[in-house]
Amino acid sequence: MRTHLSLALLLFVVPALTYAQTQAPHTAQPMPKTQSPESVHRSAIVIDTHADTPQRFVDEHFDLAEPLGGGNLNLDSVHKGNLGAEFFSIWVEPEQYKGQYARRTLELIDAVKQQVAHHPDQIEFVTSPAGIEQAHRDRKFAALMGIEGGHSIEDSIPLLRQYYALGVRYMTLTWANSNGWADSSGDIDDKSIPHTTEGLNEFGKDVVYEMNRLGMMVDVSHVSDRTFFRTLIISRAPVIASHSDARALCDAPRNMTDDMLRAVARSGGPESKGGVIQVNFFNGFLSQPWRDAYKAIKPEADKAAQALKDKAKAEGKPVPYDEIEKLQRQYVDRIPRPPFSILIDHIDHIAKVAGIDHVGIGSDFDGVSGQLPEGMDSTADLPKITAALMARGYSAEDCRKILGGNLLRVFREVEQVSKELKSEDRPRITEKQPFDKEQK
Ligand SMILES: [Zn+2]
Numbered sequence: 001m002r003t004h005l006s007l008a009l010l011l012f013v014v015p016a017l018t019y020a021q022t023q024a025p026h027t028a029q030p031m032p033k034t035q036s037p038e039s040v041h042r043s044a045i046v047i048d049t050h051a052d053t054p055q056r057f058v059d060e061h062f063d064l065a066e067p068l069g070g071g072n073l074n075l076d077s078v079h080k081g082n083l084g085a086e087f088f089s090i091w092v093e094p095e096q097y098k099g100q101y102a103r104r105t106l107e108l109i110d111a112v113k114q115q116v117a118h119h120p121d122q123i124e125f126v127t128s129p130a131g132i133e134q135a136h137r138d139r140k141f142a143a144l145m146g147i148e149g150g151h152s153i154e155d156s157i158p159l160l161r162q163y164y165a166l167g168v169r170y171m172t173l174t175w176a177n178s179n180g181w182a183d184s185s186g187d188i189d190d191k192s193i194p195h196t197t198e199g200l201n202e203f204g205k206d207v208v209y210e211m212n213r214l215g216m217m218v219d220v221s222h223v224s225d226r227t228f229f230r231t232l233i234i235s236r237a238p239v240i241a242s243h244s245d246a247r248a249l250c251d252a253p254r255n256m257t258d259d260m261l262r263a264v265a266r267s268g269g270p271e272s273k274g275g276v277i278q279v280n281f282f283n284g285f286l287s288q289p290w291r292d293a294y295k296a297i298k299p300e301a302d303k304a305a306q307a308l309k310d311k312a313k314a315e316g317k318p319v320p321y322d323e324i325e326k327l328q329r330q331y332v333d334r335i336p337r338p339p340f341s342i343l344i345d346h347i348d349h350i351a352k353v354a355g356i357d358h359v360g361i362g363s364d365f366d367g368v369s370g371q372l373p374e375g376m377d378s379t380a381d382l383p384k385i386t387a388a389l390m391a392r393g394y395s396a397e398d399c400r401k402i403l404g405g406n407l408l409r410v411f412r413e414v415e416q417v418s419k420e421l422k423s424e425d426r427p428r429i430t431e432k433q434p435f436d437k438e439q440k
Pocket residue numbers: 148222243
């Protein structure tokens with residue numbers, strides 16, 4: 001990247017200087033324009049593929065018109081940062097909502113729609129790439145949804161289809177919990193948790209196929225390495241990693257190896273232009289020193305969290321997830337924030353390994369207890385990414401791809417594959433679901 005860009009700079013800047021020196025100032029000929037990072041950022045359709053704000057809508061009755069109040073995304077920060085579209089994450093905490101996954105999923109979906117209903121002049125509910133572009137033309141913020149964690153479908157293809165019907169346009173196959181049909185990087189080493197033998201069992205393969213058929217993007221963030229590779233073999237459409245970083249720079253099991261980054265770029269079959277990895281802003285996935293410091297204080301933080309859980313249990317109350325988060329935040333706030341450049345390092349690494357057409361942004365805003373690099377506090381800070389990329393030699397076109405162009409391309413291809421699969425008239429998927437949990 002840097003080499004070809006500095007060459008481009010030489011080719012462009014030197015003639016521009018000569019031109020300026022040889023032309024009389026009164027001549028009407030226009031000067032060649034260099035685009036400022038600000039204008040490049042303003043010209044882009046900026047798409048973020050992961051924010052956990054729906055938890056706030058439901059649990060804190062947070063409205064997007066309110067001040068941030070410790071969060072990372074509201075309407076003001078969206079406008080300041082020129083955020084064009086957000087995929088709001090529909091994430092169901094698997095312990096707290098055991099037995100109520102569908103109910104909680106629907107409440108989060110409803111909460112996103114309520115925000116759109118409260119602010120029709122500013123927000124547009126969108127379910128397609130064309131919709132994102134239309135909202136951009138209408139100067140509105142496009143709200144989309146992705147489900148984080150396949151446990152939300154409760155082993156039911158019909159539920160998956162209904163989530164699609166409600167507007168969900170990606171699903172992360174697992175969160176940090178394996179769900180019986182796909183394995184998670186979060187518990188793959190835990191022998192007490194049942195795992196599949198191939199990464200996906202037969203039902204899991206049906207889920208991926210049905211997502212391809214519906215036109216729901218298959219999201220491989222969080223899954224185990226084996227599930228990742230099995231999914232890429234199965235998926236007829238390119239896949240996304242909605243919020244994942246590079247394992248070469250930070251050794252988190254949930255980050256992606258260079259082989260995985262290249263595999264995403266090649267995903268989706270021979271005709272495909274490949275998938276996209278959307279960079280997560282969480283310090284714990286970006287920075288090795290931060291991660292090491294966290295590991296050192298984790299036992300102490302876990303002990304305090306367990307005490308809180310035990311207390312709730314003794315009182316017969318549900319596990320207070322937000323209180324646990326608040327408590328853990330007190331511990332992690334002691335770790336110094338890594339520099340902003342670490343975020344750009346991951347984008348740069350993925351662009352070099354997977355290619356400039358295969359990297360984007362998936363912030364994880366409102367989902368990481370504020371553990372974000374220096375200078376990245378809300379969506380208002382997104383223009384800093386464009387400025388930093390341009391300072392490293394990325395062109396305006398490169399930046400627009402990273403900021404949202406790549407995701408739009410993949411989203412469009414997923415729609416195209418869906419059209420093709422629907423026209424193939426393949427045998428209907430058996431309705432004999434949910435699958436038998438005994439056959440592992
Ligand atoms: Zn996540």
